[in-house]
Amino acid sequence: MQTFKKINIIGGGLAGCEAAFQISKYGIPINLYEMRPKVKTEAHKTDFLAELVCSNSFRSDDKEFNAVGVLHEELRIADSLIMKTADLNKVPAGSALAVDRDNFAKKIHKTISNIKEINVINKEIKNLDEFNDEIVIVATGPLTSKELAKNIKIKTQENSLAFYDAIAPIVYKESIDMSIAWKQSRYDKGEGDDYINCPLSKEQYYQFVNAIKDAPKMEFKEFEKTPFFEGCMPIEEIVRRGDETLRFGPMKPIGLTNPHKDEEPYAIVQLRQDNKSGSLYNIVGFQTKMKHGSQKDVFRTIPGLEKSEYARLGGLHRNTFIKSPKILDSFLRLKSCPNIIFSGQITGVEGYVESSAIGLMSGLIAVNDFNNTNFELPPENTTHGALLKHITLNANPETFQPMNINFGLMPDVNNNENVDGKKRKYLKGRDKKRIQAAESLNAFKEWINKIKN
Incomplete structure (x- = not known):
């Protein structure tokens, strides 16, 4: 096996920060280039x-019924440093x-900068051949x-795939009219008032949809045919699928009660701290490619946001990824x-949590390659193992697209036997998710204990 310097x-x-943090625990020096x-x-x-350049949300923290919560x-x-x-x-x-995005980044930056094994170098790397024996x-x-x-x-002899990712605007709380809007989580989950809700009547909803259609958009001729990731779909792209589509997506009015009116809203715009x-x-699910000059005018048609002021307007950024199932081995190596x-x-992989998880795995893999030791990957019935197997083995390279963690990537628990060797009762819905979540966490704990010893 090759010896690396x-x-x-x-x-x-x-x-990158998660990988560096994990490697530093083993006393191995790291150059972190940013x-x-x-x-x-x-x-x-x-x-x-x-x-964090997109949302400030790491999504659901429910470890009993939600795959990302298990992750x-x-x-x-x-x-994990990130978690x-x-x-x-x-x-x-x-x-x-x-999370509070600024405090989060400041804390990570300070932690990484203070670890003696990590040497942060502010330099653009343009050629991977710089690291042939490393x-x-x-x-x-x-x-x-x-x-x-x-x-x-x-290096990969493949065309990297690329698409645009959209980011949502951020509103100053003091500019929201709370005589129209109100605080409540859908179905009163969490603390029950974690979101601000702006109600729209049917007429207001269609005025808003038409305003989106008419607003000038950012043009990206170089990537006119480039797809968007479904999880960060711009509202303009959602509207193109039909005028009612937003009502069944980020503007769905279910699970909420307007304390200011008895009349049920036709649609709801939610804002998250x-x-x-x-x-x-931030306006939840409102990633946009509208030009900055028109965004304020369009969003101010929303009841409660008529006088809204913005700390950041929405926008687009380029996203690039490789055909991992074709060019990487099961240990993420080219x-x-x-x-x-x-x-x-x-x-x-798509999402903050998924990126952090692959960062953690790449750090542990690098440690074992550096030390010339064998490394056992986490089992595929864990969320970490399922992600790894999806991007390196299971996905079709020709149709490969970014993926969030979900229970569908994991083995079907209905194919497993009970501890007594008998076929278990067929599970579905929340019962199935509960078992998948529990088995994932148990298997991951066993794996962590095993690789530490």
Whole structure:
């Protein structure tokens, strides 16, 4: 087996920081390359490591019935820096885990900068051949620089796939009219009032939909045929599917009661707290490609947001990922150059939590490659194992698209036997999810204990 001189990480996002943190526990020196602030991106606003450029939500924290909640818990079991920091900086969001984005990034940045094994280097890496006799983890995410992207295409002998990702606007809380809007979570989950809700009548809803249609949009001729990821679909793209589509998506009016009117709203716009002090709220599911000049006019047609002011308007950024099932082995290593490990969103996982999980795995894999020791991957009935197997083995390379964690990626528990060897009762719905969640966490705990010993 090859002996490597050093471990390098390219990219100081969630995956890169998680990988660096995990490797540092073994006393191995790491060079962590982050091109910012010397080289800017179209989406980042600060110079901090692990800046969240899209939503501030890590999605559901329900570890009993939701796959991403199980992934949260597995990360906690594995002593994840990202999850630990998210928990310390959470803001009200019902049953979801959302964070104060600035405090979150500042804390990650400070933690990473203070670990003696991690050498943060602000430099753009353009060529992976710099690391021929060293391990390099490529965790450059959706905003991989153009020069490095070109080099990756050459290295992989494949065209990287790309699409645009949209970000939602952020509103100043004090500019929301609370005589029209009200605080409540759907079905009163969480604290029951974690979201601000703006009600629309049928007439107001159609006025809003028409305003979206008529608003000038950002044009991206270079990528006119580039698809959007379903989880960050711009509202303009949703509207194109039909005038009623928003009402069955981010604007669904169910599970809420307007205290200001007896009349049931035809549609609802929800805003979720974006920082710890509660001064900022993002408009949930309102990623947009409308031009900045028209966004305020369109969003101010929403009752309660007539005088809204914005800390950030919505926008689009480029997202790049590789055909992982075709070019990576089961340990995230490039088949043609095993010293290169890919990590985070560039592998084709989608979401903050998924990126962090792949970051954790890439760090542990790099440690074992560096030490020339065998490494056992987590079982596929864990959320970590299911993600890994999906992106490296199970997905069709020709139709490969970014994927969030879901129970559908995991083995069907109905194919398992009970402890007494008998076929278990057929499970479905919440009963099935509860068993999948419990088995995932139990298997992950066993795996963690095994690799630590």
